[in-house]
Amino acid sequence: MAAHPSVPAPTAHAGEARIRALIVDDEPLARRGLELRLAQAEGVEIVGQCGDGASAIAAVHRLQPDVMFLDVQMPGADGFDTLRAIPASAMPLVVFVTAYDHFALRAFEAAAIDYLLKPVDDERLSQALDRVRHELAQRASGTHCAQLLRLLGELDGRGPLTLEQALDPAYAAQLRRDNRLVVREGGRIVRVDLDSLRWIDAAGDYMCLHIDGETLVLRATMSELERQLDPRRFARIHRSTIVNLRRVVEMRPHTNGESFLRLDCGQELKLSRSYRDKLALLMA
Known part of the structure; x- marks a missing residue:
């Protein structure tokens, strides 16, 4: 098997905390490929891997990762079902992983930390990790979670979620x-x-x-x-x-x-x- 190309050196800072990453994908080879690439990235610790949404939900509660690399297309509970089941207070940063470059990617760009197309490109992975580092440094996870929830509303067919409470x-x-x-x-x-x-x-x-x-x-x-x-x-x-x-x-x-x-x-x-x-x- 051909060796994976080396990941470009990410932007890092002295004393920077390690990124705790969770990989969620129903395909073992896809998980292994992402694992190999993340293992070469500086300052990243893979705390767990899951092959389905139910396991991912439990792992988020148990491991409290900083970021979850989440496959969109999975049998049973897909990536969006998985997000719906995670409370906002426990939501990590999310990088979507998908094999399909379709209309939803516009929403990913607007609402997610980043998205990666399969097969994962090394340079794009490096860029995604830099975005994760920046977001963690800013501690803007609450804003990110709101963006994810807004994305879920759009994918449910509601349109952009600029919602106001309407009880009089x-x-x-x-x-x-x-x-x-x-x-x-x-x-x-x-x-x-x-x-x-x-x-x-x-x-x-x-x-x-x-x-x-x-x-x-x-x-x-x-x-x-x-x-x-x-x-x-x-x-x-x-x-x-x-x-x-x-x-x-x-x-x-x-x-x-x-x-x-x-x-x-x-x-x-x-x-x-x-x-x-x-x-x-x-x-x-």
């Missing part, structure tokens, strides 16, 4: 009657069935509403949403998380007075000790 007193009254959360999306109003709403988390100036089968993104604040939801059903369990109490099936203690809540969909969320008063609602 009349809509709030309707919400109580109809069991709906009413939000404005572009020029239209969307009603979200509250029974289908699993949890909400924050990503910069955006709120990510995790609903059965999809994720909806709003430009709003956590406090605004909290005021519009019934506190007997939706509890603030972290400064950046609201959960539907009816979807919680298990609670287990963690360190320092914190706990983990498991939802009926398998998602785990942290109950911080600052919100331990919500335990009474959970027990009820």
